[in-house]
Amino acid sequence: MLPPTQQALALVDCNNFYVSCERIFRPDLARVPMVVLSNNDGCVVSRSNEAKALGIKMGQPWFECKALAEEHGILAMSSNYALYADMSNRVMSILRDFAPQCEVYSIDECFVDLTGLPRLRELSYAMRERVGLWTGMPVCVGIGPTKTLAKLANHVAKKHPRSKGVFNYNALTAEQKKQLLSRLPVEEVWGVGRKLTQRLAQRGVHTAFDLREAHLPTLRAEFGVVMEKTQRELQEIPCMPLDQVPADKKQIISSRSFGGKVTELPVLQDALSTFVANACAKLRAQNSHAAVIQVFLQTNRFRKDLPQYMPSLAVPLPYPTNDSLEVNRWVAYLCERMFKPDYTYKKAGIVLSEISPVTQRQGDLLEADKPDQHKLMQALDQLNARYGRGAVKVSTQGAYAGWQMKQERKSPNYTTSWADLPWV
DNA sequence: TCTCCGATTAGAC
DNA sequence: CTAACGGTCTAATCGGAGA
Numbered sequence: 006m007l008p009p010t011q012q013a014l015a016l017v018d019c020n021n022f023y024v025s026c027e028r029i030f031r032p033d034l035a036r037v038p039m040v041v042l043s044n045n046d047g048c049v050v051s052r053s054n055e056a057k058a059l060g061i062k063m064g065q066p067w068f069e070c071k072a073l074a075e076e077h078g079i080l081a082m083s084s085n086y087a088l089y090a091d092m093s094n095r096v097m098s099i100l101r102d103f104a105p106q107c108e109v110y111s112i113d114e115c116f117v118d119l120t121g122l123p124r125l126r127e128l129s130y131a132m133r134e135r136v137g138l139w140t141g142m143p144v145c146v147g148i149g150p151t152k153t154l155a156k157l158a159n160h161v162a163k164k165h166p167r168s169k170g171v172f173n174y175n176a177l178t179a180e181q182k183k184q185l186l187s188r189l190p191v192e193e194v195w196g197v198g199r200k201l202t203q204r205l206a207q208r209g210v211h212t213a214f215d216l217r218e219a220h221l222p223t224l225r226a227e228f229g230v231v232m233e234k235t236q237r238e239l240q241e242i243p244c245m246p247l248d249q250v251p252a253d254k255k256q257i258i259s260s261r262s263f264g265g266k267v268t269e270l271p272v273l274q275d276a277l278s279t280f281v282a283n284a285c286a287k288l289r290a291q292n293s294h295a296a297v298i299q300v301f302l303q304t305n306r307f308r309k310d311l312p313q314y315m316p317s318l319a320v321p322l323p324y325p326t327n328d329s330l331e332v333n334r335w336v337a338y339l340c341e342r343m344f345k346p347d348y349t350y351k352k353a354g355i356v357l358s359e360i361s362p363v364t365q366r367q368g369d370l371l372e373a374d375k376p377d378q379h380k381l382m383q384a385l386d387q388l389n390a391r392y393g394r395g396a397v398k399v400s401t402q403g404a405y406a407g408w409q410m411k412q413e414r415k416s417p418n419y420t421t422s423w424a425d426l427p428w429v
Numbered sequence: 430t431c432t433c434c435g436a437t438t439a440g441a442c
Numbered sequence: 443c444t445a446a447c448g449g450t451c452t453a454a455t456c457g458g459a460g461a
Contacts, residue, residue, distance in 0.1 A: 043448040050448075066447040111442055198440050229454065231440085258450055307447055
Protein backbone atom coordinates (compact mmCIF):
# COMPACT_ATOMS: atom_id res chain seq x y z
CA MET A 6 0.00 0.00 0.00
CA LEU A 7 1.26 3.46 -0.86
CA PRO A 8 1.65 5.95 1.97
CA PRO A 9 -0.90 8.77 1.84
CA THR A 10 0.21 11.97 0.10
CA GLN A 11 1.82 14.31 2.56
CA GLN A 12 -0.32 17.29 3.41
CA ALA A 13 1.06 20.66 2.31
CA LEU A 14 -0.39 23.40 4.48
CA ALA A 15 0.77 26.95 3.93
CA LEU A 16 0.58 29.51 6.68
CA VAL A 17 0.49 32.99 5.20
CA ASP A 18 1.24 35.57 7.87
CA CYS A 19 1.40 39.35 7.40
CA ASN A 20 4.58 41.04 8.62
CA ASN A 21 4.09 43.45 11.54
CA PHE A 22 0.45 43.64 10.47
CA TYR A 23 -0.87 46.79 12.19
CA VAL A 24 2.29 48.74 11.46
CA SER A 25 2.19 47.60 7.84
CA CYS A 26 -1.45 48.73 7.51
CA GLU A 27 -0.47 52.19 8.69
CA ARG A 28 2.56 52.37 6.40
CA ILE A 29 0.62 51.42 3.29
CA PHE A 30 -1.14 54.77 3.51
CA ARG A 31 1.89 56.66 4.80
CA PRO A 32 4.81 55.62 2.61
CA ASP A 33 6.82 58.41 4.22
CA LEU A 34 6.93 56.25 7.37
CA ALA A 35 8.52 53.29 5.58
CA ARG A 36 11.77 53.52 7.54
CA VAL A 37 10.62 55.35 10.64
CA PRO A 38 10.82 53.22 13.80
CA MET A 39 7.21 52.92 14.86
CA VAL A 40 4.71 51.00 16.97
CA VAL A 41 0.94 50.63 17.17
CA LEU A 42 -0.64 50.78 20.62
CA SER A 43 -3.49 48.76 22.12
CA ASN A 44 -6.82 50.30 23.06
CA ASN A 45 -6.54 53.26 25.41
CA ASP A 46 -3.05 53.80 23.98
CA GLY A 47 -1.87 51.40 26.67
CA CYS A 48 0.56 48.77 25.40
CA VAL A 49 2.65 48.11 22.31
CA VAL A 50 0.87 45.52 20.15
CA SER A 51 2.73 45.89 16.85
CA ARG A 52 6.30 46.96 16.13
CA SER A 53 8.22 47.84 13.02
CA ASN A 54 11.53 46.03 12.56
CA GLU A 55 13.31 49.26 13.56
CA ALA A 56 11.36 49.41 16.83
CA LYS A 57 12.14 45.74 17.54
CA ALA A 58 15.83 46.42 16.92
CA LEU A 59 15.72 49.27 19.43
CA GLY A 60 14.52 46.83 22.09
CA ILE A 61 10.82 47.68 22.34
CA LYS A 62 9.08 44.56 23.66
CA MET A 63 5.76 43.13 22.55
CA GLY A 64 3.06 44.03 25.05
CA GLN A 65 5.19 46.59 26.82
CA PRO A 66 3.28 49.49 28.43
CA TRP A 67 3.86 52.58 26.34
CA PHE A 68 4.74 54.84 29.27
CA GLU A 69 7.69 52.54 29.95
CA CYS A 70 8.97 53.08 26.41
CA LYS A 71 8.62 56.87 26.43
CA ALA A 72 12.24 57.67 27.23
CA LEU A 73 13.62 55.28 24.63
CA ALA A 74 11.02 56.49 22.15
CA GLU A 75 11.98 60.11 22.58
CA GLU A 76 15.65 59.33 22.29
CA HIS A 77 15.23 57.51 18.98
CA GLY A 78 12.21 59.23 17.54
CA ILE A 79 9.93 56.20 17.69
CA LEU A 80 6.48 57.03 16.39
CA ALA A 81 3.46 55.61 18.23
CA MET A 82 0.00 55.38 16.71
CA SER A 83 -3.34 54.42 18.25
CA SER A 84 -4.88 51.28 16.81
CA ASN A 85 -7.39 51.68 14.00
CA TYR A 86 -9.36 48.45 13.88
CA ALA A 87 -11.68 49.58 11.10
CA LEU A 88 -8.64 49.97 8.87
CA TYR A 89 -7.01 46.69 9.93
CA ALA A 90 -10.20 44.65 9.49
CA ASP A 91 -10.71 46.04 6.02
CA MET A 92 -7.10 45.42 4.95
CA SER A 93 -7.34 41.90 6.37
CA ASN A 94 -10.43 41.16 4.28
CA ARG A 95 -8.62 42.29 1.15
CA VAL A 96 -5.61 40.08 1.83
CA MET A 97 -7.77 37.04 2.66
CA SER A 98 -9.89 37.33 -0.46
CA ILE A 99 -6.73 37.31 -2.59
CA LEU A 100 -5.45 34.18 -0.82
CA ARG A 101 -8.79 32.43 -1.34
CA ASP A 102 -8.25 32.70 -5.09
CA PHE A 103 -5.17 30.48 -4.82
CA ALA A 104 -6.81 27.53 -3.07
CA PRO A 105 -10.41 26.86 -2.16
CA GLN A 106 -9.52 25.25 1.15
CA CYS A 107 -8.40 27.82 3.66
CA GLU A 108 -8.88 28.90 7.22
CA VAL A 109 -8.66 32.54 8.23
CA TYR A 110 -6.95 31.92 11.53
CA SER A 111 -6.62 35.48 12.77
CA ILE A 112 -6.74 39.03 11.50
CA ASP A 113 -3.30 38.64 9.91
CA GLU A 114 -2.92 34.88 9.29
CA CYS A 115 -4.41 32.34 6.95
CA PHE A 116 -3.81 28.60 6.52
CA VAL A 117 -4.05 27.66 2.84
CA ASP A 118 -4.22 24.00 1.83
CA LEU A 119 -1.85 23.44 -1.09
CA THR A 120 -1.87 19.63 -0.84
CA GLY A 121 -1.22 17.98 -4.18
CA LEU A 122 -0.36 21.18 -6.05
CA PRO A 123 2.90 21.28 -8.02
CA ARG A 124 5.79 23.73 -7.59
CA LEU A 125 4.95 25.00 -4.11
CA ARG A 126 7.84 27.45 -3.97
CA GLU A 127 6.76 29.22 -7.12
CA LEU A 128 3.16 29.22 -5.96
CA SER A 129 4.15 30.73 -2.62
CA TYR A 130 6.14 33.48 -4.28
CA ALA A 131 3.15 34.17 -6.52
CA MET A 132 0.91 34.55 -3.45
CA ARG A 133 3.37 36.90 -1.83
CA GLU A 134 3.74 38.93 -4.96
CA ARG A 135 0.05 39.28 -5.70
CA VAL A 136 -0.85 40.26 -2.13
CA GLY A 137 1.99 42.79 -2.21
CA LEU A 138 1.00 44.19 -5.58
CA TRP A 139 -2.73 44.42 -4.93
CA THR A 140 -2.70 45.60 -1.30
CA GLY A 141 0.84 46.65 -0.42
CA MET A 142 0.92 44.14 2.44
CA PRO A 143 4.18 42.23 3.01
CA VAL A 144 3.60 38.57 3.94
CA CYS A 145 5.67 35.45 4.61
CA VAL A 146 4.72 31.90 3.70
CA GLY A 147 5.60 28.76 5.66
CA ILE A 148 4.71 25.30 4.36
CA GLY A 149 4.48 22.11 6.41
CA PRO A 150 2.58 18.84 6.77
CA THR A 151 0.72 20.06 9.88
CA LYS A 152 -0.45 23.41 11.20
CA THR A 153 2.25 23.38 13.86
CA LEU A 154 5.02 22.76 11.32
CA ALA A 155 3.56 25.32 8.89
CA LYS A 156 3.72 27.83 11.73
CA LEU A 157 7.27 26.82 12.45
CA ALA A 158 8.20 27.12 8.77
CA ASN A 159 6.64 30.57 8.68
CA HIS A 160 8.79 31.57 11.64
CA VAL A 161 11.87 30.50 9.67
CA ALA A 162 10.70 32.43 6.61
CA LYS A 163 10.28 35.57 8.73
CA LYS A 164 13.55 35.27 10.56
CA HIS A 165 15.95 34.37 7.79
CA PRO A 166 16.23 36.93 5.00
CA ARG A 167 17.85 34.31 2.77
CA SER A 168 14.52 32.51 2.54
CA LYS A 169 13.04 35.59 0.82
CA GLY A 170 9.80 35.15 2.71
CA VAL A 171 9.08 31.51 1.81
CA PHE A 172 10.10 28.33 3.62
CA ASN A 173 9.01 24.77 2.82
CA TYR A 174 9.54 22.24 5.62
CA ASN A 175 8.30 19.43 3.39
CA ALA A 176 11.26 19.89 1.07
CA LEU A 177 13.82 19.11 3.82
CA THR A 178 15.64 15.82 4.32
CA ALA A 179 15.28 14.01 7.64
CA GLU A 180 18.71 15.26 8.63
CA GLN A 181 17.88 18.88 7.76
CA LYS A 182 14.67 18.64 9.79
CA LYS A 183 16.66 17.42 12.76
CA GLN A 184 19.15 20.27 12.37
CA LEU A 185 16.40 22.87 12.12
CA LEU A 186 14.39 21.62 15.09
CA SER A 187 17.53 21.30 17.23
CA ARG A 188 18.35 24.95 16.71
CA LEU A 189 14.83 26.12 17.52
CA PRO A 190 14.05 26.96 21.18
CA VAL A 191 10.94 25.11 22.29
CA GLU A 192 9.16 28.36 23.13
CA GLU A 193 8.97 29.12 19.43
CA VAL A 194 6.68 26.14 18.96
CA TRP A 195 3.00 27.03 18.56
CA GLY A 196 1.17 26.33 21.81
CA VAL A 197 4.25 26.48 24.03
CA GLY A 198 4.16 29.70 26.01
CA ARG A 199 6.12 31.14 28.90
CA LYS A 200 4.94 28.81 31.67
CA LEU A 201 5.24 25.61 29.67
CA THR A 202 8.71 26.61 28.50
CA GLN A 203 9.84 26.75 32.13
CA ARG A 204 8.26 23.44 33.08
CA LEU A 205 9.64 21.74 29.97
CA ALA A 206 13.11 23.07 30.74
CA GLN A 207 12.97 21.40 34.18
CA ARG A 208 12.52 18.12 32.35
CA GLY A 209 15.37 18.73 29.94
CA VAL A 210 13.22 19.73 26.97
CA HIS A 211 14.81 22.85 25.49
CA THR A 212 14.37 22.64 21.74
CA ALA A 213 11.66 21.71 19.28
CA PHE A 214 13.67 18.57 18.56
CA ASP A 215 13.68 17.60 22.27
CA LEU A 216 9.90 17.96 22.31
CA ARG A 217 9.46 15.91 19.14
CA GLU A 218 11.54 13.08 20.63
CA ALA A 219 10.26 13.24 24.23
CA HIS A 220 8.92 10.11 25.94
CA LEU A 221 5.20 10.21 25.16
CA PRO A 222 3.68 8.62 28.29
CA THR A 223 5.70 10.94 30.54
CA LEU A 224 4.86 13.96 28.42
CA ARG A 225 1.20 13.07 28.38
CA ALA A 226 1.03 12.50 32.12
CA GLU A 227 2.91 15.66 32.94
CA PHE A 228 1.52 18.12 30.38
CA GLY A 229 -1.82 16.82 29.18
CA VAL A 230 -3.50 16.24 25.90
CA VAL A 231 -2.66 19.59 24.32
CA MET A 232 1.07 18.94 24.53
CA GLU A 233 0.58 15.45 23.16
CA LYS A 234 -1.12 16.91 20.10
CA THR A 235 1.70 19.40 19.66
CA GLN A 236 4.24 16.60 19.79
CA ARG A 237 2.39 14.55 17.21
CA GLU A 238 2.12 17.56 14.94
CA LEU A 239 5.91 17.96 15.19
CA GLN A 240 6.09 14.28 14.18
CA GLU A 241 4.12 15.21 11.05
CA ILE A 242 0.91 13.58 12.25
CA PRO A 243 -1.94 16.10 11.73
CA CYS A 244 -4.07 16.62 14.85
CA MET A 245 -5.55 19.99 14.07
CA PRO A 246 -8.01 20.05 11.22
CA LEU A 247 -8.50 23.01 8.91
CA ASP A 248 -11.60 24.89 10.13
CA GLN A 249 -12.94 26.48 6.98
CA VAL A 250 -16.05 28.01 8.53
CA PRO A 251 -15.52 29.90 11.75
CA ALA A 252 -17.52 28.37 14.58
CA ASP A 253 -20.19 30.44 16.30
CA LYS A 254 -19.00 32.15 19.47
CA LYS A 255 -19.82 30.35 22.70
CA GLN A 256 -19.23 33.48 24.70
CA ILE A 257 -19.25 37.15 23.73
CA ILE A 258 -17.42 39.72 25.81
CA SER A 259 -17.50 43.47 25.40
CA SER A 260 -15.35 45.49 27.76
CA ARG A 261 -13.04 48.49 27.87
CA SER A 262 -10.56 50.18 30.10
CA PHE A 263 -11.65 53.76 30.62
CA GLY A 264 -9.73 56.76 29.35
CA GLY A 265 -10.46 58.75 32.49
CA LYS A 266 -11.45 58.24 36.10
CA VAL A 267 -14.95 56.93 36.59
CA THR A 268 -16.56 57.18 40.01
CA GLU A 269 -20.25 57.65 39.24
CA LEU A 270 -22.99 55.19 38.47
CA PRO A 271 -24.50 56.98 35.45
CA VAL A 272 -21.14 57.03 33.71
CA LEU A 273 -20.74 53.28 34.24
CA GLN A 274 -24.28 52.74 32.94
CA ASP A 275 -23.46 54.80 29.89
CA ALA A 276 -20.39 52.72 29.12
CA LEU A 277 -22.18 49.45 29.80
CA SER A 278 -25.06 50.22 27.47
CA THR A 279 -22.52 50.76 24.70
CA PHE A 280 -21.02 47.35 25.48
CA VAL A 281 -24.51 45.83 25.39
CA ALA A 282 -25.14 47.34 21.97
CA ASN A 283 -21.92 45.86 20.59
CA ALA A 284 -22.27 42.44 22.17
CA CYS A 285 -25.92 42.01 21.19
CA ALA A 286 -25.20 43.10 17.63
CA LYS A 287 -22.55 40.35 17.44
CA LEU A 288 -24.97 37.88 18.94
CA ARG A 289 -27.66 38.70 16.36
CA ALA A 290 -25.11 38.64 13.54
CA GLN A 291 -24.51 34.95 14.24
CA ASN A 292 -28.22 34.32 14.74
CA SER A 293 -27.91 33.34 18.35
CA HIS A 294 -29.31 34.27 21.70
CA ALA A 295 -27.82 34.08 25.18
CA ALA A 296 -29.22 32.71 28.43
CA VAL A 297 -26.72 34.18 30.89
CA ILE A 298 -25.78 37.83 31.26
CA GLN A 299 -22.83 38.86 33.38
CA VAL A 300 -21.49 42.28 34.34
CA PHE A 301 -18.14 43.09 35.88
CA LEU A 302 -16.56 46.25 37.28
CA GLN A 303 -12.88 46.75 38.06
CA THR A 304 -10.75 49.33 39.78
CA ASN A 305 -7.20 49.87 38.50
CA ARG A 306 -5.31 46.73 39.48
CA PHE A 307 -1.94 48.40 38.94
CA ARG A 308 -2.63 51.01 41.59
CA LYS A 309 -1.67 49.00 44.63
CA ASP A 310 -1.96 52.21 46.66
CA LEU A 311 -5.69 52.49 46.03
CA PRO A 312 -8.53 50.33 47.39
CA GLN A 313 -9.43 47.51 45.01
CA TYR A 314 -12.91 46.32 44.09
CA MET A 315 -13.56 43.82 41.30
CA PRO A 316 -17.13 42.61 41.57
CA SER A 317 -18.90 40.44 39.05
CA LEU A 318 -22.53 39.36 38.97
CA ALA A 319 -24.44 37.10 36.57
CA VAL A 320 -28.11 36.45 35.94
CA PRO A 321 -29.47 33.29 34.29
CA LEU A 322 -32.47 34.19 32.16
CA PRO A 323 -35.63 32.08 32.14
CA TYR A 324 -35.39 32.11 28.33
CA PRO A 325 -32.54 33.29 26.06
CA THR A 326 -32.56 36.67 24.35
CA ASN A 327 -30.61 38.82 21.91
CA ASP A 328 -32.67 41.94 22.43
CA SER A 329 -30.41 44.90 23.26
CA LEU A 330 -33.10 46.65 25.25
CA GLU A 331 -33.87 43.64 27.40
CA VAL A 332 -30.19 42.88 27.98
CA ASN A 333 -29.65 46.53 28.77
CA ARG A 334 -32.24 46.46 31.54
CA TRP A 335 -30.59 43.44 33.16
CA VAL A 336 -27.14 44.96 32.84
CA ALA A 337 -28.29 48.22 34.41
CA TYR A 338 -29.82 46.28 37.27
CA LEU A 339 -26.69 44.15 37.85
CA CYS A 340 -24.45 47.19 37.73
CA GLU A 341 -26.59 49.03 40.25
CA ARG A 342 -26.51 46.04 42.57
CA MET A 343 -22.71 46.02 42.59
CA PHE A 344 -21.91 49.69 42.41
CA LYS A 345 -20.26 51.22 45.43
CA PRO A 346 -19.29 54.87 45.67
CA ASP A 347 -15.79 55.84 46.82
CA TYR A 348 -14.05 53.63 44.28
CA THR A 349 -12.37 54.77 41.10
CA TYR A 350 -13.40 52.36 38.37
CA LYS A 351 -10.94 51.69 35.56
CA LYS A 352 -12.71 49.05 33.54
CA ALA A 353 -16.10 47.43 33.07
CA GLY A 354 -17.66 44.94 30.77
CA ILE A 355 -20.36 42.43 30.03
CA VAL A 356 -20.26 38.73 29.18
CA LEU A 357 -22.97 36.92 27.25
CA SER A 358 -22.85 33.14 27.61
CA GLU A 359 -24.96 29.97 27.33
CA ILE A 360 -25.32 30.94 23.69
CA SER A 361 -27.48 28.91 21.31
CA PRO A 362 -28.92 29.35 17.79
CA VAL A 363 -32.26 31.20 17.70
CA THR A 364 -33.68 28.23 15.78
CA GLN A 365 -33.38 26.19 18.97
CA ARG A 366 -35.56 28.50 20.96
CA GLN A 367 -37.57 26.65 23.56
CA GLY A 368 -41.25 27.41 23.50
CA ASP A 369 -42.17 29.21 26.68
CA LEU A 370 -45.33 28.11 28.42
CA LEU A 371 -45.90 31.33 30.27
CA GLU A 372 -44.40 34.02 28.12
CA ALA A 373 -45.70 34.76 24.63
CA ASP A 374 -43.17 35.51 21.87
CA LYS A 375 -42.53 39.14 21.15
CA PRO A 376 -42.12 39.44 17.38
CA ASP A 377 -42.28 43.24 17.58
CA GLN A 378 -39.02 43.31 19.49
CA HIS A 379 -37.34 41.18 16.81
CA LYS A 380 -38.39 43.66 14.15
CA LEU A 381 -37.13 46.59 16.20
CA MET A 382 -33.68 44.96 16.54
CA GLN A 383 -33.61 44.11 12.84
CA ALA A 384 -34.35 47.70 11.96
CA LEU A 385 -31.67 48.88 14.38
CA ASP A 386 -29.06 46.52 12.85
CA GLN A 387 -29.96 47.64 9.35
CA LEU A 388 -29.71 51.33 10.20
CA ASN A 389 -26.37 50.84 11.92
CA ALA A 390 -25.11 48.80 8.97
CA ARG A 391 -26.11 51.53 6.54
CA TYR A 392 -25.16 54.66 8.46
CA GLY A 393 -22.32 53.34 10.60
CA ARG A 394 -22.08 51.79 14.02
CA GLY A 395 -23.72 53.99 16.60
CA ALA A 396 -26.09 55.74 14.20
CA VAL A 397 -28.99 54.49 16.32
CA LYS A 398 -28.43 54.10 20.04
CA VAL A 399 -30.19 53.31 23.26
CA SER A 400 -31.07 56.35 25.34
CA THR A 401 -28.59 55.48 28.09
CA GLN A 402 -25.71 55.64 25.58
CA GLY A 403 -23.73 58.77 25.07
CA ALA A 404 -25.16 61.08 27.73
CA TYR A 405 -22.07 60.88 29.92
CA ALA A 406 -18.53 61.30 28.67
CA GLY A 407 -15.39 60.52 30.63
CA TRP A 408 -15.15 56.79 30.04
CA GLN A 409 -14.21 56.71 26.36
CA MET A 410 -10.80 55.28 25.67
CA LYS A 411 -7.79 57.36 24.90
CA GLN A 412 -6.88 57.36 21.21
CA GLU A 413 -4.65 60.31 20.70
CA ARG A 414 -2.90 59.26 17.52
CA LYS A 415 -5.38 57.42 15.35
CA SER A 416 -4.96 57.42 11.59
CA PRO A 417 -7.88 58.20 9.26
CA ASN A 418 -10.18 55.35 8.16
CA TYR A 419 -8.56 55.39 4.73
CA THR A 420 -10.53 52.50 3.26
CA THR A 421 -13.90 52.69 4.99
CA SER A 422 -14.84 56.35 5.31
CA TRP A 423 -14.99 58.96 2.54
CA ALA A 424 -15.20 61.68 5.14
CA ASP A 425 -11.79 60.66 6.49
CA LEU A 426 -10.02 61.33 3.20
CA PRO A 427 -8.60 64.85 3.47
CA TRP A 428 -8.16 65.25 -0.27
CA VAL A 429 -11.72 64.32 -1.28
C1' DT B 430 -18.35 7.02 43.72
C1' DC B 431 -19.61 9.56 39.86
C1' DT B 432 -20.86 13.69 37.62
C1' DC B 433 -21.43 18.31 37.07
C1' DC B 434 -20.04 23.03 37.64
C1' DG B 435 -17.42 27.08 38.38
C1' DA B 436 -13.02 28.90 38.81
C1' DT B 437 -8.42 28.86 37.39
C1' DT B 438 -4.74 28.36 34.15
C1' DA B 439 -2.46 28.68 29.77
C1' DG B 440 -2.31 29.88 25.30
C1' DA B 441 -2.98 32.68 20.86
C1' DC B 442 -2.95 37.06 18.59
C1' DC C 443 1.31 68.70 35.84
C1' DT C 444 0.66 63.91 36.76
C1' DA C 445 -0.31 59.54 35.82
C1' DA C 446 0.14 56.56 32.52
C1' DC C 447 -0.37 48.72 31.85
C1' DG C 448 -5.51 45.47 25.86
C1' DG C 449 -9.42 42.77 24.51
C1' DT C 450 -11.53 38.31 23.08
C1' DC C 451 -11.72 33.80 22.89
C1' DT C 452 -10.99 28.61 23.65
C1' DA C 453 -9.80 24.32 25.90
C1' DA C 454 -8.12 21.72 29.69
C1' DT C 455 -7.85 20.85 34.41
C1' DC C 456 -8.99 20.73 39.24
C1' DG C 457 -11.50 20.75 43.44
C1' DG C 458 -15.76 20.84 45.71
C1' DA C 459 -20.84 20.17 45.76
C1' DG C 460 -24.47 17.39 44.99
C1' DA C 461 -26.72 13.09 43.23
